[in-house]
Amino acid sequence: MFLTSNLFKFIGVYALVLFSQLLNATTIHVAKGSASNTIQKAIDIANASDTILVSSGIYFEKNIIIDKPLTIIGQNRPVLDGEKKYEIISIKANHVQIMGFKLQHSGYGTLDDVAAIKVYESEYVTISDNIIDDTFFGIYLQSGKNCIIKNNQIISYGEEEQQIGNGIHCWKCENLQIIGNRITGHRDGIYFEFVTHSVIWRNISKKNIRYGLHFMFSNDDAYISNVFSENGAGVSVMFTHRVKMFNNVFSNNWGDAAYGLLLKEISDSYINGNKFLENTSGIYMEGVNNTPVQKNTFLRNGWAIKIQASCMNVSLNFNNFFGNTFDIGTNGFLVLNSFNYNYWDKYEGYDINRNKIGDIAYRPISMFSMIIEQNPQAMILFRSIMVSLLDKTEKIIPSLTPENLKDDFPLMRAIDL
Amino acid sequence: MRKVVKYVILDILRSKIIIGYTILLFLISFSVFSLEDNTAKGLLSLLNLELFIVPLVSIIFSTIYIYNSSEFIELLVSQPLKRKSIWLSLFSGLSTSLVVSFLIGSGLPILYFEPSPTGIIMILIGCMLSVIFVAIALLASVLTRDKAKGMGMAIFLWLYFAIIFDGLVLFLLFQFADYPLEKPMMALSALNPIDLSRIIILLRLDVSALMGYTGAIFKDFFGTTTGFISALLALGLWIAIPLYFSLRIFRKKDL
Amino acid sequence: MITINNISKHFGKLKALDQLNLQFNSGECIALIGPNGSGKTTLIKSILGMVVPDEGSILFNKISISKNWKYRSQIGYMPQIGRYPDNMTIGQVINMMKDIRKSEKNVLDEELVEKFALHDIMNKRMRTLSGGTRQKVSASLAFLFNADVLILDEPTAGLDPVSSEILKEKIVKEKTKGKLIIITSHVLSELDDLITQIVYMQDGKLKFQKEINLLKKETGEEKLSKAIAKIMLQNQL
Numbered sequence: 001m002f003l004t005s006n007l008f009k010f011i012g013v014y015a016l017v018l019f020s021q022l023l024n025a026t027t028i029h030v031a032k033g034s035a036s037n038t039i040q041k042a043i044d045i046a047n048a049s050d051t052i053l054v055s056s057g058i059y060f061e062k063n064i065i066i067d068k069p070l071t072i073i074g075q076n077r078p079v080l081d082g083e084k085k086y087e088i089i090s091i092k093a094n095h096v097q098i099m100g101f102k103l104q105h106s107g108y109g110t111l112d113d114v115a116a117i118k119v120y121e122s123e124y125v126t127i128s129d130n131i132i133d134d135t136f137f138g139i140y141l142q143s144g145k146n147c148i149i150k151n152n153q154i155i156s157y158g159e160e161e162q163q164i165g166n167g168i169h170c171w172k173c174e175n176l177q178i179i180g181n182r183i184t185g186h187r188d189g190i191y192f193e194f195v196t197h198s199v200i201w202r203n204i205s206k207k208n209i210r211y212g213l214h215f216m217f218s219n220d221d222a223y224i225s226n227v228f229s230e231n232g233a234g235v236s237v238m239f240t241h242r243v244k245m246f247n248n249v250f251s252n253n254w255g256d257a258a259y260g261l262l263l264k265e266i267s268d269s270y271i272n273g274n275k276f277l278e279n280t281s282g283i284y285m286e287g288v289n290n291t292p293v294q295k296n297t298f299l300r301n302g303w304a305i306k307i308q309a310s311c312m313n314v315s316l317n318f319n320n321f322f323g324n325t326f327d328i329g330t331n332g333f334l335v336l337n338s339f340n341y342n343y344w345d346k347y348e349g350y351d352i353n354r355n356k357i358g359d360i361a362y363r364p365i366s367m368f369s370m371i372i373e374q375n376p377q378a379m380i381l382f383r384s385i386m387v388s389l390l391d392k393t394e395k396i397i398p399s400l401t402p403e404n405l406k407d408d409f410p411l412m413r414a415i416d417l
Numbered sequence: 418m419r420k421v422v423k424y425v426i427l428d429i430l431r432s433k434i435i436i437g438y439t440i441l442l443f444l445i446s447f448s449v450f451s452l453e454d455n456t457a458k459g460l461l462s463l464l465n466l467e468l469f470i471v472p473l474v475s476i477i478f479s480t481i482y483i484y485n486s487s488e489f490i491e492l493l494v495s496q497p498l499k500r501k502s503i504w505l506s507l508f509s510g511l512s513t514s515l516v517v518s519f520l521i522g523s524g525l526p527i528l529y530f531e532p533s534p535t536g537i538i539m540i541l542i543g544c545m546l547s548v549i550f551v552a553i554a555l556l557a558s559v560l561t562r563d564k565a566k567g568m569g570m571a572i573f574l575w576l577y578f579a580i581i582f583d584g585l586v587l588f589l590l591f592q593f594a595d596y597p598l599e600k601p602m603m604a605l606s607a608l609n610p611i612d613l614s615r616i617i618i619l620l621r622l623d624v625s626a627l628m629g630y631t632g633a634i635f636k637d638f639f640g641t642t643t644g645f646i647s648a649l650l651a652l653g654l655w656i657a658i659p660l661y662f663s664l665r666i667f668r669k670k671d672l
Numbered sequence: 673m674i675t676i677n678n679i680s681k682h683f684g685k686l687k688a689l690d691q692l693n694l695q696f697n698s699g700e701c702i703a704l705i706g707p708n709g710s711g712k713t714t715l716i717k718s719i720l721g722m723v724v725p726d727e728g729s730i731l732f733n734k735i736s737i738s739k740n741w742k743y744r745s746q747i748g749y750m751p752q753i754g755r756y757p758d759n760m761t762i763g764q765v766i767n768m769m770k771d772i773r774k775s776e777k778n779v780l781d782e783e784l785v786e787k788f789a790l791h792d793i794m795n796k797r798m799r800t801l802s803g804g805t806r807q808k809v810s811a812s813l814a815f816l817f818n819a820d821v822l823i824l825d826e827p828t829a830g831l832d833p834v835s836s837e838i839l840k841e842k843i844v845k846e847k848t849k850g851k852l853i854i855i856t857s858h859v860l861s862e863l864d865d866l867i868t869q870i871v872y873m874q875d876g877k878l879k880f881q882k883e884i885n886l887l888k889k890e891t892g893e894e895k896l897s898k899a900i901a902k903i904m905l906q907n908q909l
Binding site: 420421424427428431432485486488489491492493494495496497498499500669671672 | 720742754768
């Protein structure tokens, strides 16, 4: 449904663009055996706002440089091959559109970031419906503004962090829309550094070596309805203000330093309606301020949330916790956060006054999770009788766990999310 | 030998304790599964039962049985029977009864509510633990003639394996917190059948948490078929070694 | 039939048997007597293989009994206190013993089972039995397999006079068949008309082994108890 409706939308927009350009723009065909048999030749002879249609076939054009506003459309998915040596397309002009291609075998380098498509300080660039296969970086935006990266499939086969670039790499950008892309096998699926006022929507980023989404110094962004799964270390959001994270799925990020979502130095953000499934840690928070974490679901994680003592005014409310090994982990005694009105499946209290809120507080932190925090190797003793005894004693006489880390109003039933 | 086993089992089955144990297991297992809304949580509660009650009942019941049967054993020894076959008959009789009890009491509910590989492994581990603690009980009761001392030893052994051992491990972990202890810990866990069983099950139930830290190393070992089989073999040794030594002592024991 | 060569047994500091030498032949009926703790039961248990002597050897039909168990099929043993699995009935115990010891060679001898009227109480559980009834069961079992050697530890203790008499008759009957019978007892008068030989033990040592006729002649006493009392007196002097 989503794909087809998008397709129609896309065709509509495309038709409009064509129509408006018919007045003063020409269309150049690129095909094997014709006068303009390479894309670069077509670009060279084209005027601004022209359209270049590329027929199917495989093109070895080394580095294609687009230096004027052009619409370049691949028909029947022509293949652009970088022979493992070249950056395939470099965009150095505004209002460029590229769609319908398959780009493969870009060059790679450890000093310069070679990509399949790289945008250099340009605005209003649209890159859509391409397949990018086996490249170093996929799509690289350097100081781009108002760009749209949409419905691309970006696949690579990296095995080590140092030998592979990012799927969609954005640096010093504004007003981007990253929509509906699928990214696999890169270092970071999507990389944001100094990117503001942008949206990341409906992307699927999985099986990347490091992060599904790597997000730094990027304020006022939103990422919504994405799926991040089986990434080496999950999703990392750091040194950022005012970021909105809605309805994403973070799943199956397993490993010592793997988190569904790693938050570091975040403030004034929102984390709503997300699902955290089977991660070693669902969310890891360090230095998070003024951030509500609400209506999320935490299912079968090792730790649903690890919240360090450096967090302030994080309000965890109306979340569902099911089947997590530990609900909350922390490293200190100071608790300046709220944990009320959540549903905890481990809650064993009662509700005599039938207001659907448990009459006694729930302590989501067990003594053993404190021990683990200090000595991770003690995990070997988990679920042993001794540990259960310690936990039971601790519940009665709290001594090691923070006294005020508790949900005073634990819900008796899970919230419908 | 088969004849003697038959009579030992008949004798045990006639005692009400073993029937009570079966019913207790059944009631707990059944209620655990019906009260919990998801079966994974039920399995976890059942794990505690398995690691706590099964060894306790097995060791206490077997020790009491051996002491209470001392005259019966004397009677058998004065008959034309090999001591080895008498002892092995007692072992087989006790093991069979406790395993059957466990299978009916816990095995059936597990199979009904959670017929997954994890459930099957839980059942297997429960049976192994029953037999292991029969073997340990035999060793404890053959070591001393005094019933009170023997019972004391049995309870202490259970306490040791169920709680004290883990306390010592925790102590060691904190004493040597700066060293990588994962591999020594793995070896250490083989010294306690309850820990070994717990870890085997844990790797199936709390895999997310275990993927971090020590767990990864454990998973790398116990998670593989070779690791799983070696863990089972280690449990097997926990049956064979106490049984072997108890047999050696029993063969020379004055009755 | 049974040769005991220089056996000793310690239980901790206690010397239960001290370099004991004895010879028992078939056709004899031997009374093993001595004060409490003199080592009688230990001796019997050693013969049965229940106690392993520290040194010395026991030969049964000239074959050492150590690491041997088959010879026990030729022994019927009646323990001092016969205790059996509590939950089994008399019938089950008897059947179990038959099941364990059954072989083509021996013909079952159910005379005592019948005379003690055990058939009427076959369904009683062992737990519910009185000491006397248990003794009846033990005696019946000892004689059941027609063994060549009968070892009876305090056989008449706890038996009512009638049963006691039945048992004594049975012992006499078996003796005449040429079996070796070893009895321990401290009620000496009961043994008078059965015994052919006396073995007297004290502190794990053999005091004397004598033919009963010889003993009576030496002491000039007709009553066994008096004869022994006299001997003991002599020994003390």
